[in-house]
Structure formats: structure tokens, C-alpha cells
């Protein structure tokens with residue numbers, strides 16, 4: 536499996552599918568695994584890696600949000616102390632999310648050596664709060680917009696910022712929940728990046744970055760996309776998709792996400 540980044544205290548695994556990332560933070564007395572995914576062999580690889588390095592550490596498993604690609608590996612890591620947002624716990628679409636996993640596995644004849652279940656969460660994070668893992672502090676922020684139950688995690692001792700499906704360098708904003716809330720999350724991310732010494736930003740799909748200018752550029756790219764989306768829907772003018780497909784690489788599938796963003800925004804504006 537591809538290791539996008541490997542350092543004694545931080546590993547980023549990258550799936551062949553959608554360049555989805557799994558993050559492993561190795562701290563004194565603890566390890567934190569985030570969103571283990573996708574394919575059985577990839578999950579077995581991550582599992583073996585974790586087994587190799589765990590020693591006496593307390594093992595935590597965190598979910599950035601409940602999209603099925605991010606919870607698909609849960610059953611392989613039973614016994615870990617789990618962390619997610621309170622919204623993740625109370626998500627009313629749990630049955631649908633599990634059905635998406637079943638459909639995916641069925642479609643590709645995939646067999647897994649663990650049960651598919653919706654994660655049971657030990658540490659439920661409400662609003663903005665912080666938590667000690669080992670001797671390190673994690674600050675948590677709610678991140679609604681992409682979906683309804685995102686959680687941003689910031690290890691303030693080491694400047695590691697894990698954002699889930701925001702600030703990707705390979706995807707424009709995919710907005711399933713709310714454009715207005717997505718913009719609030721971008722503002723929250725901007726405050727975190729501006730007010731802290733972020734050493735690395737890790738996104739759910741694509742490349743992590745150490746470069747603050749790139750972090751700010753990704754914020755700008757997300758804002759620009761949403762501004763163009765709003766201008767197009769409000770003024771009923773065509774969105775300049777040619778520019779979008781110069782910037783993003785997979786137009787066949789991404790077209791559907793872009794269309795869905797348009798539809799969601801239309802509904803949201805009609806309600807406001």
C-alpha cells in the first residue's frame with residue numbers, strides 16, 4: 536500500500552481508491568488511527584502496521600465523518616477507543632450508510648474478514664472542545680457542510696491538522712449538507728490556520744501539505760468555487776465548467792458531484 540508520508544510519529548496511508556487517506560499518529564503512550572479504509576488488503580496492511588508499532592500504547596480510532604468510505608474499516612479495529620462528533624453518533628442515516636458499504640462490496644465481489652457495522656463511539660465530541668491523548672492535546676471543531684457530522688482535529692503540540700473531506704487538492708468542495716455551513720467551516724479552518732503554527736494539513740482525499748501558502752491557497756480555491764456556484768445559481772448563468780476540468784482531473788465522476796452541488800444550493804436558496 537502506498538505510504539504518502541512516513542515518519543516515526545506520523546504515517547499517512549493512501550488507498551488506490553479516490554486517493555483516500557488513513558492517518559496514524561504515534562505519540563508517547565498512545566496511537567491515534569483515523570478513517571482506516573478502503574479495500575480489504577489495504578485495511579489488512581494498515582492493521583498489520585498498527586500491530587507492529589502499538590506496543591503498550593492506548594489505541595484510539597477517530598472518524599472524521601460518517602461517509603461510508605471513512606467508516607468502512609471500523610470492524611477490523613475492535614477494541615480501540617473510538618472518537619467522533621456527537622452528530623456522528625446521532626446521525627439518522629446510519630442504515631443508509633451501511634447499505635452503501637454493502638452495495639459497494641457487492642458490486643465488486645468484495646469479501647471482508649470482519650463485520651460491517653456503524654461505529655460505536657466512546658468519546659463523543661460536542662461543539663469545540665479538547666482532549667488529551669497521552670500527553671498531547673487535541674483540539675476538536677465541528678465541521679458541518681460537506682456532510683452533517685464532520686470533526687476537525689488539531690494536535691496543538693505538534694501542529695498536525697486533520698480536516699476530513701475539506702481542503703483537498705484534488706477535489707473541489709463536495710457539499711452534501713449545506714453551502715452556508717460549508718462556508719462557516721472554511722472560516723473556522725482559516726482561523727485555525729492563521730492562529731496556529733500548523734505543521735501539516737491532512738485531507739481525506741489527496742495530498743497532505745506542510746506549506747502554509749498552499750493551505751491558504753486551498754482555502755481560496757474552495758471559496759472561489761463556492762462563489763462561482765452561487766453566482767451561477769443566483770443569476771441563472773452557466774457555470775464555466777471548462778475551467779473546473781482544467782483544474783480537477785476526473786470530470787466524468789466529478790460532473791455528478793458538481794451537479795449535485797448546484798441542486799443543493801438551489802434548494803437552500805429557495806428555503807432562505
Ligand SMILES: [Zn+2]
Nearest residue numbers: 602604700739
Ligand atoms: Zn471521503
